[in-house]
Amino acid sequence: MTAKIMTAQPLVEEIKKDLKFRCESLKSRGVVPSMVVILVGDNPASLTYIRNKRKMCEEVGATFDLLQLPSNVSEKEFQDHVIRLNEDKKVHGIIIQLPVSDHLKKLDLPNMVSHTKDIDGFHGINTQAIYTGKIQSNFFLPCTPKGIINLLNFYGVAVAGKHVVVLGRSLIVGKPLSMLLTNLNATVTLAHSKTENLTEITRTADILVSAIGKTHLVTKAHINPSKKTVVVDVGMNTFEGKTAGDVSPDVAGVAGFISPVPGGVGPMTVVSLIENLITATENQIKG
Amino acid sequence: MTAKIMTAQPLVEEIKKDLKFRCESLKSRGVVPSMVVILVGDNPASLTYIRNKRKMCEEVGATFDLLQLPSNVSEKEFQDHVIRLNEDKKVHGIIIQLPVSDHLKKLDLPNMVSHTKDIDGFHGINTQAIYTGKIQSNFFLPCTPKGIINLLNFYGVAVAGKHVVVLGRSLIVGKPLSMLLTNLNATVTLAHSKTENLTEITRTADILVSAIGKTHLVTKAHINPSKKTVVVDVGMNTFEGKTAGDVSPDVAGVAGFISPVPGGVGPMTVVSLIENLITATENQIKG
Numbered sequence: 001m002t003a004k005i006m007t008a009q010p011l012v013e014e015i016k017k018d019l020k021f022r023c024e025s026l027k028s029r030g031v032v033p034s035m036v037v038i039l040v041g042d043n044p045a046s047l048t049y050i051r052n053k054r055k056m057c058e059e060v061g062a063t064f065d066l067l068q069l070p071s072n073v074s075e076k077e078f079q080d081h082v083i084r085l086n087e088d089k090k091v092h093g094i095i096i097q098l099p100v101s102d103h104l105k106k107l108d109l110p111n112m113v114s115h116t117k118d119i120d121g122f123h124g125i126n127t128q129a130i131y132t133g134k135i136q137s138n139f140f141l142p143c144t145p146k147g148i149i150n151l152l153n154f155y156g157v158a159v160a161g162k163h164v165v166v167l168g169r170s171l172i173v174g175k176p177l178s179m180l181l182t183n184l185n186a187t188v189t190l191a192h193s194k195t196e197n198l199t200e201i202t203r204t205a206d207i208l209v210s211a212i213g214k215t216h217l218v219t220k221a222h223i224n225p226s227k228k229t230v231v232v233d234v235g236m237n238t239f240e241g242k243t244a245g246d247v248s249p250d251v252a253g254v255a256g257f258i259s260p261v262p263g264g265v266g267p268m269t270v271v272s273l274i275e276n277l278i279t280a281t282e283n284q285i286k287g
Numbered sequence: 288m289t290a291k292i293m294t295a296q297p298l299v300e301e302i303k304k305d306l307k308f309r310c311e312s313l314k315s316r317g318v319v320p321s322m323v324v325i326l327v328g329d330n331p332a333s334l335t336y337i338r339n340k341r342k343m344c345e346e347v348g349a350t351f352d353l354l355q356l357p358s359n360v361s362e363k364e365f366q367d368h369v370i371r372l373n374e375d376k377k378v379h380g381i382i383i384q385l386p387v388s389d390h391l392k393k394l395d396l397p398n399m400v401s402h403t404k405d406i407d408g409f410h411g412i413n414t415q416a417i418y419t420g421k422i423q424s425n426f427f428l429p430c431t432p433k434g435i436i437n438l439l440n441f442y443g444v445a446v447a448g449k450h451v452v453v454l455g456r457s458l459i460v461g462k463p464l465s466m467l468l469t470n471l472n473a474t475v476t477l478a479h480s481k482t483e484n485l486t487e488i489t490r491t492a493d494i495l496v497s498a499i500g501k502t503h504l505v506t507k508a509h510i511n512p513s514k515k516t517v518v519v520d521v522g523m524n525t526f527e528g529k530t531a532g533d534v535s536p537d538v539a540g541v542a543g544f545i546s547p548v549p550g551g552v553g554p555m556t557v558v559s560l561i562e563n564l565i566t567a568t569e570n571q572i573k574g
């Protein structure tokens with residue numbers, strides 16, 4: 001058996017086509033969807049992510065601006081920029097690119113961006129909606145969890161009733177994904193660096209999502225071949241000069257489905273962000 | 288082997304002693320901690336819960352008031368009562384006893400009570416703190432999860448690294464408990480009524496918490512005896528005219544620890560509520 005590869009490309013193209021159409025409609029009403037990324041410093045990984053966001057943003061016809069601030073920007077100046085962008089009617093989506101400099105980490109970053117422009121889905125209002133499962137229309141799902149759920153759905157992987165083991169409890173992926181999957185009737189185990197007996201747990205998984213960020217952490221020992229496990233790889237690690245996922249190549253021999261790195265969760269995350277931007281723009285016009 | 292019984296009584300007495308002391312200190316400063324429970328209608332189970340809350344509240348020296356509203360109370364009148372109590376400086380803790388009448392369910396009940404008086408720990412600010420793990424000092428843990436964690440701690444049950452399977456995904460128990468345990472480095476599986484292969488999952492549990500509300504749902508088939516599983520029973524069901532938990536009596540023969548019903552999680556929940564009341568009062572005086 002060789003796992004079926006869940007390439008993002010066909011789904012990304014489908015979503016982009018829809019987003020282009022919605023973007024054209026907005027332009028015909030005189031509105032150009034516009035996002036601003038605030039970058040503090042010049043972290044090279046951040047610059048790569050930003051390049052991917054800019055590319056897809058421009059491909060669908062939206063405007064992308066980068067506000068790059070020096071790594072020693074004062075707290076006050078940083079906050080003033082966010083307040084100004086929150087108030088600017090020509091800006092529909094705002095991202096604070098993580099990580100920021102240490103001296104800014106004590107700020108309440110998730111709640112600083114207006115929740116109507118929070119296309120990352122990190123605001124408390126969005127968090128509470130995920131947590132309670134009472135999801136409103138003018139609400140933004142965080143991009144990586146949203147991308148993963150859409151990718152599974154596209155490849156016909158049902159989650160209801162299934163045991164999903166999520167590795168990694170970050171606020172960007174693991175925690176929101178676990179809550180969203182619970183709301184979709186999956187049985188979710190949230191495992192992490194402190195988990196004992198990881199293999200015992202992963203071998204009971206129907207779906208295994210790795211968002212730990214360690215090259216080839218997941219090996220075929222973690223998979224029970226009779227389960228035809230669906231493996232989703234969120235890792236974006238650098239290994240021998242190349243991008244590598246959390247999942248070792250030997251897993252392809254024992255899993256049922258696998259998402260590739262690159263070309264899997266990464267592009268799904270970016271297209272989900274642009275989708276949030278278009279939705280934010282539409283909502284802001286509707287008022 | 289017979290499971291060790293985790294009776295709440297000794298811990299409840301210890302906490303009550305501390306609460307009495309703090310209550311006396313507050314009284315010597317001229318402040319009597321005071322809570323109000325808003326009850327809509329006359330649900331018999333609610334009346335039992337309220338009786339338990341009143342009893343422990345009065346035992347530590349705090350004031351308890353019941354505001355009973357007719358089941359057809361208007362939305363406006365209901366909201367006006369909450370607003371009045373939020374503003375009343377003599378009231379330090381407010382509970383909206385659930386369930387409320389159907390016509391009130393569309394209200395944003397968790398965020399209606401001021402978060403400084405939200406001794407149930409249901410407000411969005413409290414929820415976000417649990418979710419992010421950034422727990423502030425003037426923050427209230429929801430009472431049942433708090434009581435469970437304190438009970439485990441009292442009986443020397445470590446949670447870090449352990450696999451905890453929680454049955455039931457309510458906003459009152461399952462979801463907040465799963466997040467709190469994750470923050471304490473447990474590996475948490477949140478299972479529920481739609482879970483397939485439940486037994487396979489529960490047999491890998493080091494700690495099994497049942498908050499489903501079905502009499503004797505958990506049987507010895509769910510337990511792997513070699514694990515010496517710690518079983519926490521949150522059920523408060525009526526069975527043959529008596530209070531019964533979710534856990535079948537045969538589990539005592541295969542588990543390592545078990546919390547009794549009655550006399551386990553129930554009293555821990557009530558004492559946690561009264562602790563939140565005393566903390567709320569202290570915080571409101573500190574300002």
